[in-house]
Amino acid sequence: MQYHRDGFRPGDPRVHPAAPGVPEGGTPLPDRMDVLIVGSGPAGLTLAAQLSAFPEITTRVVERRDGPLEKGQADGISCRSMEMFQAFGFAHTVKEQGYWVNEATFWKADPADPARLVRAGRVQDVEDGLSEMPHVILNQARVHDFYLEIMRHSPSRLSPDYGLTLVGLTVEEGAEHPVVAELEAADGTRRTVRARYAVGCEGARSAVRRAIGRELRGDSANQAWGVMDVLCDTDFPDIRMKSILKSDRGSVLIIPREGGFLTRIYIELDKLAAGERVADRANTLDRLVAAAQAVFAPFTLTVRDVAWWSVYEIGQRLTDRFDDVPEGADRLPRVFIAGDACHTHSPKAGQGMNVSMGDGFNLGWKLAAVLRGRADPAILHSYSAERQGVAQDLIDFDRRWARIMSERPEDGADTPQFQRSFIENGRYTAGMQVTYALSALIGPATHQHLATGFPVGARLHSAPVVRLADALPMHLGHAFTADGRWRLIAFAPDEDHAAEGAALNRLCGFLADDPASPLRHNRPGEDADAQIDLRAVLPQGFRDVALETLPALLRPRVGRLGLVDAEKIFCADPSRDIYALRGIDRAQGALVVVRPDQHVAHVLPLDATDELAAFFDGFLI
Numbered sequence: 001m002q003y004h005r006d007g008f009r010p011g012d013p014r015v016h017p018a019a020p021g022v023p024e025g026g027t028p029l030p031d032r033m034d035v036l037i038v039g040s041g042p043a044g045l046t047l048a049a050q051l052s053a054f055p056e057i058t059t060r061v062v063e064r065r066d067g068p069l070e071k072g073q074a075d076g077i078s079c080r081s082m083e084m085f086q087a088f089g090f091a092h093t094v095k096e097q098g099y100w101v102n103e104a105t106f107w108k109a110d111p112a113d114p115a116r117l118v119r120a121g122r123v124q125d126v127e128d129g130l131s132e133m134p135h136v137i138l139n140q141a142r143v144h145d146f147y148l149e150i151m152r153h154s155p156s157r158l159s160p161d162y163g164l165t166l167v168g169l170t171v172e173e174g175a176e177h178p179v180v181a182e183l184e185a186a187d188g189t190r191r192t193v194r195a196r197y198a199v200g201c202e203g204a205r206s207a208v209r210r211a212i213g214r215e216l217r218g219d220s221a222n223q224a225w226g227v228m229d230v231l232c233d234t235d236f237p238d239i240r241m242k243s244i245l246k247s248d249r250g251s252v253l254i255i256p257r258e259g260g261f262l263t264r265i266y267i268e269l270d271k272l273a274a275g276e277r278v279a280d281r282a283n284t285l286d287r288l289v290a291a292a293q294a295v296f297a298p299f300t301l302t303v304r305d306v307a308w309w310s311v312y313e314i315g316q317r318l319t320d321r322f323d324d325v326p327e328g329a330d331r332l333p334r335v336f337i338a339g340d341a342c343h344t345h346s347p348k349a350g351q352g353m354n355v356s357m358g359d360g361f362n363l364g365w366k367l368a369a370v371l372r373g374r375a376d377p378a379i380l381h382s383y384s385a386e387r388q389g390v391a392q393d394l395i396d397f398d399r400r401w402a403r404i405m406s407e408r409p410e411d412g413a414d415t416p417q418f419q420r421s422f423i424e425n426g427r428y429t430a431g432m433q434v435t436y437a438l439s440a441l442i443g444p445a446t447h448q449h450l451a452t453g454f455p456v457g458a459r460l461h462s463a464p465v466v467r468l469a470d471a472l473p474m475h476l477g478h479a480f481t482a483d484g485r486w487r488l489i490a491f492a493p494d495e496d497h498a499a500e501g502a503a504l505n506r507l508c509g510f511l512a513d514d515p516a517s518p519l520r521h522n523r524p525g526e527d528a529d530a531q532i533d534l535r536a537v538l539p540q541g542f543r544d545v546a547l548e549t550l551p552a553l554l555r556p557r558v559g560r561l562g563l564v565d566a567e568k569i570f571c572a573d574p575s576r577d578i579y580a581l582r583g584i585d586r587a588q589g590a591l592v593v594v595r596p597d598q599h600v601a602h603v604l605p606l607d608a609t610d611e612l613a614a615f616f617d618g619f620l621i
Helices: 042-051 079-088 091-097 140-152 207-211 285-296 352-371 377-406 417-424 503-513 609-617
Strands: 032-038 059-063 103-110 113-124 164-171 179-185 190-200 217-234 242-247 250-256 262-271 301-318 335-337 464-467 472-475 486-491 532-538 569-572 590-594 600-604
Touching (some): 032 042, 032 179, 032 352, 042 059, 042 140, 042 352, 079 091, 079 140, 079 352, 091 140, 103 417, 113 242, 164 190, 164 207, 190 207, 190 352, 207 335, 217 285, 242 285, 262 285, 285 301, 301 377, 377 417, 486 503, 590 609, 600 609
Parallel strands (some): 032 059, 032 190, 190 335, 486 532, 532 569
Antiparallel strands (some): 103 113, 164 179, 217 262, 217 301, 242 250, 250 262, 464 472, 464 569
16 A cells, blocks of 8 residues: 655545545535435445545435445455455455355255255355455445445545435536436425436436436346345354255255354245235245245254345346437437446345446446546446446346256256356356457457456456565555556566666657657646556566666656655566466567456557557547
């Protein structure tokens, strides 16, 4: 973590100085703002946390509840979300407080004695090498707390405005603040505010979605499930393992919760008739407990305390677009929807909160770049284009997984179908299957052979390195924070980097001096890394390279005092060589371009300066 960039400042470095004119407690809700976020769920808070880093952007969050969430319904945090949390700075706290899902076990009726349950198999939850981050279970409300803390400690001192419900939203094209929102307080008083952009993150009954004429479309599986968070007494041996139990008596999914004692139990209930809703059935907590006990038998299950319970109907629904641009219209989006406002599904796959936060992360840096005058507003079209496809994949996956969860185990099968499906879908549930298609923000994979382990469009798969300046072993991806900047990672070839014609020298010379350099998009007086953060990785060991012989651009002077940033250069860790792990061509090297949301945008040769310049010229201002 870097701080003291602009001078020594005592105290917690995570608490940023308030921006000029911003009081410590924040400011009242203004009449005009840049971004209005409706809803403070996972999508809304991820978006707000990203935007709060930029005090020149006026961002506000309105929430109909009267305070922060206390008991969240979601709890599964994928490896990919943990990588995102690392960029926001609270992954270590989630790892400390959460339950780590290490293995999953599978139970079915004993073929020799169907009254008994037997363990049919067990698998590692996340395959080796998929991510440096674990799969974690933690109450959604705690995740909200971490985002809220970032917002409170940001230069913006941003906090949600609670007790406000959106009751109307229109767009007046041509106005400086075209989005007109009518808000109602708990006492019935109403107020109108205007924004440049609005984002609906207020769940499946989104008023923002209705206002822009979008509709959740899909179907129901006509299957009811119950879920309860309980403190229970049981002799079932795998109660602290993620476990799936199946027999002729039904199906149960066990998700151990944080803290060592709490357990979430999903219970298959009745089939519903066509057109019947869950609310039509007289479902009670006692019925959920009895249904779970029947599946657990002959193991005992005694519920001592219940933190939360619910009954839901399995269904998958999706909107056709995630913004307000009509089909075929030639105009920029002004209103967006994210999270459950545009995609809903069953909770058992543990993807809802994760995909929603991915929506917010994708949109946040784009809005920031446009509002700060850094990027062409046309990039805002990419939000719906990229995330609608992700949500469609989620809907398709959830439909398959829900069907498998309700199927009865096969007699005589060596490996039950649900275990095989769990293994086959492991990468998806870890959040690693999202790959964005070719666009202005994703280049072609023409040079993918130079870095096969960094697929273009996929998230940057971090790997161990050693920081040259202080010999610190670390993960490369952990050097990048959620600050809205692009990354250029120059993997140097195996050569003398101090030589005048070395590839790294030529690249840095182009970036520093050539009129076509993407760094020319910086504003006068800005640091060289203001928009594009250049890093270098060298194939040699850290004791074999002299820092002072490397290009000055890799040791830039930054901040108000013009101090040297010596943390831009890394060396391969000989015990876990990043070149071998990620398929980097040691003879040619590679230039990996990474978006602010950690997705690989391009892989290029180090001397492909024309292609590099053309890529950034496509959207940077």
